[in-house]
Amino acid sequence: MSALTYGPYGGRFVPETLIPALDELAAGWAAAREDASFQDELHHLATTYAGRPTPLTLVERFAPEKRVYLKREDLLHTGAHKLNNALGQAVLARRLGKQRIVAETGAGQHGVATATVCARFGLDCVVYMGSEDMRRQKPNVERMNLLGAEVRPVEFGTRTLKEATSEAIRDWITNVETTHYLIGSCVGPSPYPEMVGELQAVIGHEARGQYLQVEGHLPEAVVACVGGGSNSIGMFKGFVDDVEVRLVGVEAAGAASLGTGRRGVLHGARSSILADEDGQIADAHSISAGLDYPGVGPEHAFLRDSGRAVYLPCTDEEALAAFERLAKTEGIIPALESSHALARALDLDAEHVLVCLSGRGDKDLAEALRHLGYAE
Amino acid sequence: MKKLVVYLVCEPETPELAAAAVAGGADIVELGIPFSDPLAEGPVIRQASERALGRGMRTKECLECIRQTRELVGPDVPLVPMTYAAILEAYGYERYEADARAAGATSHIIVDLPVEEHREVRRIQLVAPTSTDERIRLATEHTDGWLYVVTLTGTTGARDTVSGRLGPLVERVRALAPGLPLYAGFGIATPEQAAQAAELVDGVVVGSRAVQVAEQGPDALREYVASLRAGIDAVPAAPVPT
Numbered sequence: 001m002s003a004l005t006y007g008p009y010g011g012r013f014v015p016e017t018l019i020p021a022l023d024e025l026a027a028g029w030a031a032a033r034e035d036a037s038f039q040d041e042l043h044h045l046a047t048t049y050a051g052r053p054t055p056l057t058l059v060e061r062f063a064p065e066k067r068v069y070l071k072r073e074d075l076l077h078t079g080a081h082k083l084n085n086a087l088g089q090a091v092l093a094r095r096l097g098k099q100r101i102v103a104e105t106g107a108g109q110h111g112v113a114t115a116t117v118c119a120r121f122g123l124d125c126v127v128y129m130g131s132e133d134m135r136r137q138k139p140n141v142e143r144m145n146l147l148g149a150e151v152r153p154v155e156f157g158t159r160t161l162k163e164a165t166s167e168a169i170r171d172w173i174t175n176v177e178t179t180h181y182l183i184g185s186c187v188g189p190s191p192y193p194e195m196v197g198e199l200q201a202v203i204g205h206e207a208r209g210q211y212l213q214v215e216g217h218l219p220e221a222v223v224a225c226v227g228g229g230s231n232s233i234g235m236f237k238g239f240v241d242d243v244e245v246r247l248v249g250v251e252a253a254g255a256a257s258l259g260t261g262r263r264g265v266l267h268g269a270r271s272s273i274l275a276d277e278d279g280q281i282a283d284a285h286s287i288s289a290g291l292d293y294p295g296v297g298p299e300h301a302f303l304r305d306s307g308r309a310v311y312l313p314c315t316d317e318e319a320l321a322a323f324e325r326l327a328k329t330e331g332i333i334p335a336l337e338s339s340h341a342l343a344r345a346l347d348l349d350a351e352h353v354l355v356c357l358s359g360r361g362d363k364d365l366a367e368a369l370r371h372l373g374y375a376e
Numbered sequence: 377m378k379k380l381v382v383y384l385v386c387e388p389e390t391p392e393l394a395a396a397a398v399a400g401g402a403d404i405v406e407l408g409i410p411f412s413d414p415l416a417e418g419p420v421i422r423q424a425s426e427r428a429l430g431r432g433m434r435t436k437e438c439l440e441c442i443r444q445t446r447e448l449v450g451p452d453v454p455l456v457p458m459t460y461a462a463i464l465e466a467y468g469y470e471r472y473e474a475d476a477r478a479a480g481a482t483s484h485i486i487v488d489l490p491v492e493e494h495r496e497v498r499r500i501q502l503v504a505p506t507s508t509d510e511r512i513r514l515a516t517e518h519t520d521g522w523l524y525v526v527t528l529t530g531t532t533g534a535r536d537t538v539s540g541r542l543g544p545l546v547e548r549v550r551a552l553a554p555g556l557p558l559y560a561g562f563g564i565a566t567p568e569q570a571a572q573a574a575e576l577v578d579g580v581v582v583g584s585r586a587v588q589v590a591e592q593g594p595d596a597l598r599e600y601v602a603s604l605r606a607g608i609d610a611v612p613a614a615p616v617p618t
Contacts (some may be wrong), residue, residue, distance in 0.1 A: 013461045015487045017529050019511065156422075162413065174530040176506060221411045227536040247526050265462040266413060268488070278434040279466030280412045 080359030108140025112183030185228025204238020400601030446480025472497025567607025
């Protein structure tokens with residue numbers, strides 16, 4: 001029986017060692033999501049620990065010709081939407097009796113979220129991170145260390161998220177019986193994409209209600225950045241049934257798995273990926289470590305093919321300009337990842353736009369200031 | 377006699393190395409078609425795969441490597457390409473199956489393709505210590521000739537000792553599929569380890585250490601394989617328990 005989930009995309013392309021663990025996870029997840037006590041616990045953590053609901057902010061100085069609202073996931077505890085997923089999976093891991101957590105991280109936001117929930121629940125935490133990303137996102141490495149996680153550098157290949165993910169999966173293969181793999185995006189083998197998407201759907205559902213309340217109608221377009229695609233899929237889930245609302249994903253131009261990729265298999269799932277004609281994975285390039293990934297969640301590939309969502313590219317320079325503009329006009333320093341969505345929101349042919357501000361930019365200061373010419 | 381399986385990554389020198397392995401006493405040669413992100417591999421095979429890709433060993437070149445190997449070792453030595461689903465996704469499953477057979481492949485191993493998927497590619501299935509009885513039964517029903525028994529939870533690569541999980545796993549598989557040849561792989565590197573594993577199963581697969589030794593050339597590989605051969609030949613060929 002095939003385990004494909006999103007048309008031709010998804011599936012479980014992993015060694016046999018992991019298949020029973022994925023079955024166990026799928027069953028555990030199916031039981032948990034139907035269990036009121038699980039939902040209550042998550043809701044309690046979301047409101048008393050994470051800081052939900054996050055507000056909407058109208059940014060009139062940033063986009064004076066339009067009405068652009070930001071969904072402020074940057075104000076969530078740990079500074080990005082990643083905590084929504086990490087909290088949900090940590091609660092699930094405890095239900096499954098797993099005491100050890102392994103994760104991958106690119107920008108470090110997922111690593112920090114994972115380290116945070118592990119500290120909160122007393123779980124052992126190992127985070128794999130490419131050494132190039134450790135350099136680019138040093139503050140997040142320091143945060144993870146303080147939170148008690150062990151950050152293991154990955155020193156081969158591109159030294160970024162792709163290799164960190166491979167190494168986290170190899171750790172999981174080795175320690176599968178005691179360890180939960182807390183994947184950070186809506187990628188990986190089934191049931192991860194659907195589970196992460198559902199845990200992030202709180203962004204879209206909250207934002208839809210908030211937007212209707214302040215504007216009295218739905219936005220014309222919802223815009224979010226896409227690396228693996230978890231903040232965007234969470235945002236899109238709130239609006240996917242509103243056919244009049246355009247769903248716009250924004251990829252880094254040098255890591256446009258949806259815009260320029262082809263069908264292939266990476267990290268346990270079939271999706272749209274950057275690969276050559278032989279299926280060998282190609283290198284991605286982005287100033288933003290969180291978007292610097294040659295794959296994307298299978299549901300995005302499905303949404304692209306069906307035409308329900310469109311995916312646009314954004315260059316490093318455009319993202320940097322939007323990063324600086326939001327800081328100067330609104331007093332909000334966005335993550336470089338989210339800055340890609342901000343850049344496209346500005347020039348999109350729509351007046352009423354809702355943008356997912358997926359994270360805050362403190363972690364990016366050194367890198368961004370260097371490129372913007374503030375620092376030496 | 378217990379079977380000895382030697383794994384090598386497809387590179388320009390591999391046909392000659394495979395012939396040396398056979399001369400040293402290998403019964404079967406696995407030929408790795410490298411993938412850029414091989415999730416089941418430890419550092420040795422991962423690095424060898426990177427090197428092979430850097431030398432241009434893409435799917436077409438690897439099929440040619442299999443063809444040359446077939447020419448060198450003759451018609452009787454089973455050659456089994458081992459690779460990842462990504463390669464077949466790009467090449468086409470049926471096309472791969474046909475072209476690999478035409479090049480001289482005897483069967484296939486696709487490490488990350490679950491037994492449920494693409495059964496049109498008849499292949500050697502894998503079971504692991506974590507496999508449920510239901511999944512073991514499925515693998516034994518669909519495997520092509522013999523079953524690959526992964527000795528441990530983990531990636532490929534030499535270990536200090538043979539995994540203690542091999543014995544209980546073999547017992548479970550034997551109970552479900554009496555008489556099916558079982559070959560054990562992952563973590564077996566020395567003649568002593570090969571002998572120890574061979575006491576439990578019908579064949580032993582050696583990968584990472586063979587890849588390392590192969591870097592020293594065909595003579596070194598032949599000697600190493602001969603030492604493995606001597607190790608497992610010391611084990612009496614007990615009848616398969618039923």
